[in-house]
Amino acid sequence: MHDPREGITPDGMIRTGVTRGAIAPVYTPVLQAAVATVPGPVSLYVYGSVATGTATPPTSDVDLLSIGLPASEAERLSIELSERFRCRCRDVSVGPASWGDLEDQSDEGYGLRVFLRHYCVHLAGADPSDGLPEYPADARAARGFNGDIAQHLQRWRSALPRDTEVARLGTRIARKTLLAVAALVSLRDATWSTDRRACAARWNELEPAIWVDTLVAWLDAPPGDRDAITPVLEGPVAAIVRAFESEIGLWVSP
Template sequence: MHDPREGVTPQGTIRTGARRQAVSPVHEPVLRAAVDAVAGRCALYLYGSVATGTASVPTSDVDLLSIGLTAAEARRIAGSLSARFRDVCRELSIGPAGWDQLDEDGDEAYGLRVFLRHYAVHLHGPDPAASLPAFPADVRAARGFNGDLARHVGRWMTALEQGEDPARLGTRVARKTLLAVAGLVSVRDGTWTTDRRSAAGRWGQLEPQTSVESLVAWLDLPPTDPAAVQAALAGPVAAVTEAFAAEIGRWDV
């Protein structure tokens, strides 16, 4: 869901509506269970529509980020909590990150710090985001968020060749590509947004020959035909990837 508070401050830094007090009471049992499940092992953050108070029950996801959990631990805990709270959320996900990433100098680490500072609500454990400054809404932040788009495209093509379910793959393609579109729109318009739908509409005005509306449709109704995913990868996804690399850049590592 769109965060109506997202944008740019008068000082030129990123502004969002992510805050602890925005969380709906209906999601509090989910968050308590997640904290209990990871107790003592990591830092845990909430992000997404639940963090901005714009989530819908039970169709929105509960999105968590951990620092310190292994990928296997994150998948196991997320799977268990998703099943337990299916009446509250569509799915609970936990993205794993490492402590060492916070101190690195590259684009990926910079993007993580920006994300923690502006989009993540602290739930448990040490809170490195508390000491981070506000970050500028600029090209570097956009690159930190989506400079890995070309890498994802390669993985998507491999997954398609290996017969992955087109609905699951198409959803990933749409979400990541449209987030990159939001970065392009932000840089071109001198603003800041991660809202996929509004960014796609603006992109259609800026680049009418490169429509991404088919990807927007996949946010609600994922594709069932692998050929549709193949066409998207060769068409709008390739165009967005090329534009992003030229105007914003790719990760430096």
């Protein structure tokens, strides 16, 4: 869901509506269960529509970010919480990051720090975001968030012939690619937004030859046929990757 407060401050910094007070009580049991499940050294955050107060139960997702939780445990926790709280949300997703990721001086590490500072509400464990500064709404932040888009394209191409969960793959493609679209639109229009739908509409105005309506449709109704995915990957998705590389840049090592 769109965060109406997201944008740029008068001094050019990222602004969002993320705040602990925005979290609706209906999601409290989900968050409490997540906190109770992760071990003490792990830090846990909630982000997305739940953190901005724009979530709608039971169709919105609960998005969590962990620092220090192994990827296998994050996947197990995602499945467990999703099944347990199906009546409150569509899905619970726990993303894993490491303490090394947070300290890394690469584009990826920078993006994680920006994300923690502006898009996450702390739930448990140490809170490294507490000492982070505000970050500019610029190409570096956009690259930190989505500079891995070309890597994702290669993974999607490899996964397509063998992935049995075609709909889930389609959703991942749509969500990630449309975030890259939002970054491109933000930089072109000198604004800052991660609103996939609004930025997709604006992109269609800016680049009518690279229409992204199919990706927007997949946010709500992902494809059930893998044959429907290939032309989208090799058409608009590949074109967006090229535009992102040209205008913003892809991840590079420090």
